[in-house]
Amino acid sequence: MRDHPGTSAFVLKGLRHVVCVLLLLVPGAEPVVVSGGSRPNIVFVMADDLEAGNLAQFPNISRHIVQQGASFDRFFVTNSWCCPSRASILRSQYVHSHGVWTNTPPEGGFERFHELGRERSTIGTWMRDAGYRTALMGKYLNHYPDRAAPDDYVPPGWDEWHVPVRNLYDEYGYRLNANGDLAEYGWGEQDYLADVLADKARDFITGSRGPFFLFLNPIAPHLPANPALRHTDAFAWARAPRPPSFNQEDVSREPLWLRSRPPLDERELAAVDRRHRNRMRAMLGVDDLVGAVVAALEESGKLDNTYLFFGSDNGFHQGTHRLAQGKTTPFDEAIRVPLAVRGPGVRPGTTISELGATVDLAPTFAELGGAEVPPFAEGRSLAPLLRGERPATRRRNVLVEFARPAKRSSAAQTPVPPYQALRTERHTYVRYATGEEQLYDLRTDPYQLHNLAADADPRLVARLRARLDGMRACSGASCRVADSRG
Numbered sequence: 001m002r003d004h005p006g007t008s009a010f011v012l013k014g015l016r017h018v019v020c021v022l023l024l025l026v027p028g029a030e031p032v033v034v035s036g037g038s039r040p041n042i043v044f045v046m047a048d049d050l051e052a053g054n055l056a057q058f059p060n061i062s063r064h065i066v067q068q069g070a071s072f073d074r075f076f077v078t079n080s081w082c083c084p085s086r087a088s089i090l091r092s093q094y095v096h097s098h099g100v101w102t103n104t105p106p107e108g109g110f111e112r113f114h115e116l117g118r119e120r121s122t123i124g125t126w127m128r129d130a131g132y133r134t135a136l137m138g139k140y141l142n143h144y145p146d147r148a149a150p151d152d153y154v155p156p157g158w159d160e161w162h163v164p165v166r167n168l169y170d171e172y173g174y175r176l177n178a179n180g181d182l183a184e185y186g187w188g189e190q191d192y193l194a195d196v197l198a199d200k201a202r203d204f205i206t207g208s209r210g211p212f213f214l215f216l217n218p219i220a221p222h223l224p225a226n227p228a229l230r231h232t233d234a235f236a237w238a239r240a241p242r243p244p245s246f247n248q249e250d251v252s253r254e255p256l257w258l259r260s261r262p263p264l265d266e267r268e269l270a271a272v273d274r275r276h277r278n279r280m281r282a283m284l285g286v287d288d289l290v291g292a293v294v295a296a297l298e299e300s301g302k303l304d305n306t307y308l309f310f311g312s313d314n315g316f317h318q319g320t321h322r323l324a325q326g327k328t329t330p331f332d333e334a335i336r337v338p339l340a341v342r343g344p345g346v347r348p349g350t351t352i353s354e355l356g357a358t359v360d361l362a363p364t365f366a367e368l369g370g371a372e373v374p375p376f377a378e379g380r381s382l383a384p385l386l387r388g389e390r391p392a393t394r395r396r397n398v399l400v401e402f403a404r405p406a407k408r409s410s411a412a413q414t415p416v417p418p419y420q421a422l423r424t425e426r427h428t429y430v431r432y433a434t435g436e437e438q439l440y441d442l443r444t445d446p447y448q449l450h451n452l453a454a455d456a457d458p459r460l461v462a463r464l465r466a467r468l469d470g471m472r473a474c475s476g477a478s479c480r481v482a483d484s485r486g
Contacts, residue, residue: 051315069342124157130371135160138217194285221279307343
């Protein structure tokens with residue numbers, strides 16, 4: 001693993017009919033194919049609000065990606081809220097660097113990303129500059145385009161653009177910006193957004209003559225989690241998982257925002273299970289989309305030379321830690337997300353236990369495709385891990401940052417205050433704007449039930465504070481120094 005991703009040389013080992021390729025990338029220059037072969041295609045399917053641990057429930061995702069590839073079991077977001085997380089994915093930057101703090105303006109949302117000029121350099125522009133045909137389909141950034149741009153606005157870097165601009169979460173009755181042309185979709189079965197995206201993705205895959213990068217963003221299982229008609233009766237008896245953190249019994253040592261929450265009652269628990277069933281049903285549409293992508297790759301002879309990633313922008317609470325629903329917390333249920341990858345050189349059915357973060361995705365795509373990564377990028381490529389190699393330096397820290405909108409919450413319960421969190425291989429350490437702290441030893445307390453902040457060894461707390469401060473202050477390449485400190 002190089003700490004400076006703008007310059008890289010590597011061998012991509014193909015499976016079956018994929019020949020070996022050596023790509024040499026010089027900063028500011030086009031990638032050069034030194035020997036015969038073709039650069040791989042890259043597809044990233046990203047669900048919305050899908051927590052880790054459910055992929056086995058979805059046959060296409062499980063059979064075609066998980067079983068045929070590698071799964072990361074400790075992969076985390078930079079912020080457990082949609083828009084800040086997506087900005088980190090697009091730019092390979094932590095939230096304090098890209099500046100999109102919330103889902104809504106003025107602190108966040110598409111308007112903030114757009115006004116800061118962040119769209120001028122994203123994974124879309126990097127891959128397009130490297131000679132890839134690029135496409136983004138599905139959800140982009142929260143409140144796109146709102147007042148910041150017209151409905152037919154297409155950001156730089158994307159050759160194909162199929163993104164809803166109105167009413168996207170219902171998956172019916174929406175307006176779609178299709179390469180600058182606006183199309184209205186109704187409430188018929190054929191209008192279901194996941195299916196429309198599957199058709200668009202199929203056309204893009206089969207119609208691409210050179211290497212392509214496809215960023216697919218279905219809506220599910222984001223609430224209201226509307227399933228396709230064919231899936232409305234699925235998971236009829238399913239209940240939300242009941243880990244030890246479910247409806248946490250003792251919160252006496254927790255910060256005020258959690259300590260003030262009463263246990264969930266029977267009515268709330270029943271609602272948790274109903275939401276879980278709806279979310280699972282909606283995810284079946286995403287599973288069908290993945291099946292359609294794989295079928296298109298197979299039919300066009302491109303599957304063996306394609307990296308197919310599946311992940312999520314953040315996790316979701318379903319009754320855990322007394323939260324009937326929601327995210328934005330530093331608990332693993334909100335910040336830990338699935339990531340499964342298949343492709344050339346990836347051993348089927350393997351698990352990768354190294355720490356990873358969503359800021360690592362764009363540098364990974366860039367290395368696999370021979371694209372230049374700008375100096376502001378803060379993640380590190382996962383490509384060596386996908387090849388089964390042990391990097392010279394590795395990630396030991398993940399930074400999670402959360403801020404609240406300036407407008408105070410009207411919720412009856414105490415909202416989650418702003419915080420900075422450090423997730424390491426063994427610990428979660430959280431520092432709130434209120435001055436409160438959380439510390440969990442994940443070796444002895446994997447469900448984060450016993451806050452040790454008040455009683456832990458002061459030397460341990462001091463070390464974790466220093467590591468957190470280093471991550472919070474990092475910028476560009478220095479983040480790949482701070483994230484490796486123990």
